[in-house]
Amino acid sequence: MSTALAIPSLAPGAVTALAARHARASEEAACLHREVAAALPATGFARHFVPSRWGGRAGGFAELVGAVAAVGEACASTAWCCALLAGHARLAAHLPERAQAELWADSPDTAIAAAVVPPSGRLTRAPGGWRLTGRWAWASGVEHADWVLLATLDEQPAGPPAYRILLLPRRDIRVHRTWDSIGLRGTGSHTVTVDDAFVPRHRSCLRDILMTGVPEADAAPCHRVPYTLVAPLLFCAPALGAARGALDAWTTLVRERGASGESGAPHTLARCSADVDAAALLLEAAARRADQAALTPPAAFAPETTARNGRDASVAVDLLTGAVGQLFRTAGMRALTPESPLQRAWRDIHVVGAHASLRPEPAAAAYAAMAFRA
Structure with a gap:
């Protein structure tokens, strides 16, 4: 029987309450609040893609997308930093062994x-x-x-x-x-x-190695896939959390002002919640494809998977942006206050959607090139 200790799974709950409490302070300081930053090592995001020989998890993409979105419901900025803590460690795993030892010999939670x-x-x-x-x-x-x-x-x-x-x-x-x-x-x-x-x-x-994945046969699956396959997922996940948080904030505002039965409110709730759920399904499917591709030998990797993932992430962020925009427009004046999580989500999600990896035109062109070639 092995005596190795089990590596804990991602723990977004270790930071979500702090992230929500300090979201406005983090905005005002233009960096994460010190208590939020201090809590990040306990979440496991930094070690999620670190090779197992350094004490990391060499984990999967579906789990990461879900955990980042969970943090994003409290604070999209914190979720963004969590996604990049994981993503940057995955990039660093492509460095030579000596550099990896400098990074992780003492701890897999290096930021x-x-x-x-x-x-x-x-x-x-x-x-x-x-x-x-x-x-x-x-x-x-x-x-x-x-x-x-x-x-x-x-x-x-x-x-x-x-x-x-x-x-x-x-x-x-x-x-x-x-x-x-x-x-x-x-x-x-x-x-x-x-x-x-x-x-x-x-x-x-x-x-070049980021575009093809680590070539060694014994590399962890998560390190064998190209950067372009998974980058859109990591950048879109905070938007999914922000949209879910906005939906909760909108529902609370409408309920508190006794307007849940007003004309338009049920339709807004149904349509926006469906769009958020649809975006989640797109990201979940893309993350599953990434995890499956990670188990495929690099020589057998299908470039079509990258095109599909780029398409799905760009469409997902469009759905999320549209849903949050509709929620914001119909929430009333209380949504405009500086402390409102709804207006913060509206601003955050537009910045996420502007990221180069989520632009719809290149994603559509890549997918169309693959589809028309077939």
Whole structure:
């Protein structure tokens, strides 16, 4: 009988109450409240995709989407940071073994921030690695991170530059508090700069491996799928939670003002709740496809799965945005106050929907190219 300890599952409840309590304070500070940030290690998000040899879960995508959405019902900014804690660790699992040991030898709960799209900065070769200087925007959660992944172009003697991902300790990064968005304000997606920092060779990998997955046969399933297959799921999951939270807030407001029987209220409730449920079904199906693809040998991976997942995530965020918009329009003046979770959800979900990975036009084009080719 094995004596290994069971690795606990994701625990979104460890942070949801705090996230709800401090949502407005996180917005005002443009980063997660310190109590919320301090509670994140207990949730298991940071270790969800960490390889098991470092004490991580090497977990699945369906479980993660559900857990992120659960946090999003309380605070979409916290949910966004939870999704990226997991997602950035999955990216870091593509780094060489030595870099992984630096990240996780002491704990699988290391917090990693990232700014990998688009590449930026200037890279120059140095003995044993490179020197990096530059400026990167939208590094969500960077103020609470231990390490940061940054992307830059590595000029080659011949041919096009290589798209390189580099890992730097937080001490090599300077944070500029530039994040002032209409929504997801608590994510602290600030700009970072690096001034001639040395990056050893083992703290780097090419983006190509993120697009194909870890090639080793013994890699965990969650590390063998391409970034483009799963990124839309992770970015859309906070919107699902925000929409569910908005639906609850709207129902409470309508009930409190005694308007549940008014003309239009039943139709709004039925239609918006159905749209939220439909979006959830799309994301759940996409997450199941991702988990199934993770069990498939890389050589047998079907690119059509990526096109379907991109389609479903972009349609899901459209459904969620439309539902929350209808709820907001019909909720009355009390929904407009700064402390209203409904107006915060309305702002947050529009920012989620603006993310490049959820844009409908590229998703539709990729799906159509696959469908028409067949």
